[in-house]
Amino acid sequence: MQKLIIVALTTLCIFGTASLVMADEAVKDETTKSDVAAQKESGKSDSKGKKKSNKKQMKAKRHATKGKTQTQKAEALAQAPLAPAPAVTAPPRLSVYRNAIVNQAAQAPLAPAPAVTPAAAPAPAAGH
Numbered sequence: 001m002q003k004l005i006i007v008a009l010t011t012l013c014i015f016g017t018a019s020l021v022m023a024d025e026a027v028k029d030e031t032t033k034s035d036v037a038a039q040k041e042s043g044k045s046d047s048k049g050k051k052k053s054n055k056k057q058m059k060a061k062r063h064a065t066k067g068k069t070q071t072q073k074a075e076a077l078a079q080a081p082l083a084p085a086p087a088v089t090a091p092p093r094l095s096v097y098r099n100a101i102v103n104q105a106a107q108a109p110l111a112p113a114p115a116v117t118p119a120a121a122p123a124p125a126a127g128h
Helices: 002-079 094-107
Strands: none
């Protein structure tokens, strides 16, 4: 009977200690999970804040460069006087060219064509 009591007490001590260790690990896991979730949430809000601030900085930079280019263009226009544009003449129409060719033909008459005499037809070949 003493042996049975000793065995029961040792098993109770072993399982009791093991259950306490397991309960402690479970509590640590729960706190770790909640800590990780809190860190994720804070990281999300930090990243959103960084994105917004970067976006504002880029917008300010874009507006600054746009203003600089506008002032540079205005200064360039003020410094360089505008040169008059070259006169553009429209090309003559086709009828002008045709009239010029007709006028040249009228001024220089053609030489008479040489007289063409009909040539005698060759004799038919034998055997045909």
